Amino acid sequence: MNETKPSTNEQRNTRPEAAILPPVDVIEDKSGITLIADLPGVAKENMHVRLEADTLTIEGEVTLNLPQGTEATHAEVNLPRYRRAFTLSKELDSEQVRAEFTHGVLKLHIPKAAHAQPRKVDVHVG
Amino acid sequence: MTNGVHTNPKGRSQMEDETMIYRSLFPGDVFAEIDRLRRDMQESFDYSPSIRGIGRGGFPAMNVGGSPQSIEIYAFMPGVDPAQVEVQIENGVLTISGERKSDLPTDKTQRSDVHIAERFTGRFRRVVTLTEDADPDAVNAVYRDGVLHISIQRRAAAQPRRISIQ
The missing domain is CATH 2.60.40.790 (Immunoglobulin-like)
Known part of the structure; x- marks a missing residue:
């Protein structure tokens, strides 16, 4: 799994609003790839996971529900949106992605296609 | 490319890379080198104002x-x-x-690779x-x-x- 970076200026121009790049952990084992991303402040209904061709995009909008009349004096999370995209390799089965989102942590499991999973071949001695 | 100059994954020719190493040997060019590094970094950070997703203050x-x-x-x-x-x-x-x-993963017996x-x-x-x-x-x-x-x-x-x- 590789991170997708905009390579041309055109792509950069068509890119929508600026977004925070959420930190992620990516772990691979023989069953597939697990991606864990931190998206604090995103409600479940504002969390979007998209798969287009071989690109996996995670995107979420931050809602903080500031009480009326509140003025920000210090902001480290200074954009209302997270976004990050990854390129999936062919052996991953994008049809079978499982997603879980709790306490601002997104957990995705992308299994490897059955044909790409390691198989043990029994050797029979005749 | 022909005549034996290979292109590395970044698309830069080997020749250019060699020139860069050669150039950086001259102390006068240290600043130019730093500047180049800074620009390279800026470029990769460009589309995200905060690459770590969090500010300088750390966690949380x-x-x-x-x-x-x-x-x-x-x-x-x-x-x-x-x-x-x-x-x-x-x-x-x-x-x-x-x-x-x-x-x-903490279980060492389970084979898994941490990529990021x-x-x-x-x-x-x-x-x-x-x-x-x-x-x-x-x-x-x-x-x-x-x-x-x-x-x-x-x-x-x-x-x-x-x-x-x-």
Whole structure:
């Protein structure tokens, strides 16, 4: 799994609003790839996971529900949106992605296609 | 490319790379080299204003705001058990501390590769100095969607009041 970076200026121009790049952990084992991303402040209904061709995009909008009349004096999370995209390799089965989102942590499991999973071949001695 | 010059993955020819190494040997070019590095970094950071997703302050990232009635503090701490977080106010100083457990595999017998490990793990502690009018007895803390929201009321005496003229 590789991170997708905009390579041309055109792509950069068509890119929508600026977004925070959420930190992620990516772990691979023989069953597939697990991606864990931190998206604090995103409600479940504002969390979007998209798969287009071989690109996996995670995107979420931050809602903080500031009480009326509140003025920000210090902001480290200074954009209302997270976004990050990854390129999936062919052996991953994008049809079978499982997603879980709790306490601002997104957990995705992308299994490897059955044909790409390691198989043990029994050797029979005749 | 022909005539034996190979293109490396970044699309730069080997020839250019050699020139760069050669050039950097001259002390006068150190600054140019730093500048180039800085630009390279800027370029890769370009489309995201904050590559780590959090500010320089570390974990948890914090937003602080206020209204005439209250002080609002938001601590971005996803995936933390609220029972493991300690919020304390002492002498006008608010301390948030706790621990976030790693989600990376610990079982060495299971074969797995960690490709990216950016998420914070371990103990954390952040401190905010409150204004004098903060009332330590009127604090409300809620953990929702991975954000700890602490709301501290300001003392009534400190709130602006219109005085009527007799």
